[in-house]
Amino acid sequence: MIKLEFETAIFLYLLFSIFGFLAIWLVFSKIKTPTEHSTQLESIWQCFICTYIYVDSKHKKLSVCPRCKSFNEREFKGGGH
């Protein structure tokens, strides 16, 4: 009888630890999302060719300069120096 209680205790412990991990993971994944929203400056692009500064979607990796129609890549981050 004692052995059965011991096994149920372990089972409950495992069950609670799994639910605990799930709860922590859910909380962390919910906290992380709004922080990525706060970067508005990344929607500002500067053209490599004519140095024209314009605003485009920050979700794009490639953007076309409205002035000289050349492609600009996201890797470049303005404001340096």
Ligand SMILES: [Zn+2]
């Ligand atoms: Zn340009």
